[in-house]
Amino acid sequence: MSGAGGATTARLLIRTSGGVPVDTPRVPAREAAKHELSKPMYHENDPNLLQRGIDRLWGWIGDLLSTASGVAPGGSLGLVVLVLVVIGLVAALWWRLGTPHRTVRSSDALFDDSPRSAAEHRTAAEAHAAALRWNAAVQERMRAIVRALEERALLDPRPGRTADEAAAEAGHPLPAHAKRLRAAARAFDDVTYGDRAADQQAYLDLRALDLDLETAKPLLASVVQGAVE
Structure with a gap:
């Protein structure tokens, strides 16, 4: 409604329990209703904060997938195929490369500060293998291989050398x-820096290599030099 002096205040008619209408301004009525609805009794079954957050997250994911399916070839089915292809590629790369290796530091050297002979490393490797500790067995067998090559003067002893x-040098x-x-x-x-788990076959391969190298005849230095040139 409007009058000569401008718009009049809108009012709300509320009936009392006796049936008598009460003319209440709209703003106070809205505030009164808001105050009434804020009482705990009206919110006993409302989801908690965590549940509301989860609902919003799922809603966001649903909207995202819906949008993606709208632009992906083949709609929803094409989106599912695309996601499966991406997951397959990631799994293949992870299996092939393993956990990304750390940058090699001096602490990543093949040997520690307490040098042992090849025989001692072999004994330690066999003990680990007997206890099915394949990771440690692989590590000790590789140390035995390198130490044996050093003892035969096929490798120069060098602190800090990596596997x-x-x-590469022994090749x-x-x-x-x-x-x-x-x-x-x-x-x-892989087992030392890549968080891979070795198995019995991995150890047996290193053990066989170690045994073969014991009787392997190296090329003369002159022949190696000529091959390199």
């Missing part, structure tokens, strides 16, 4: 075993 460096005088040496170093890195 990869040892395999020059022992080219017939270069591939297996690289595989052994990779197995050592």
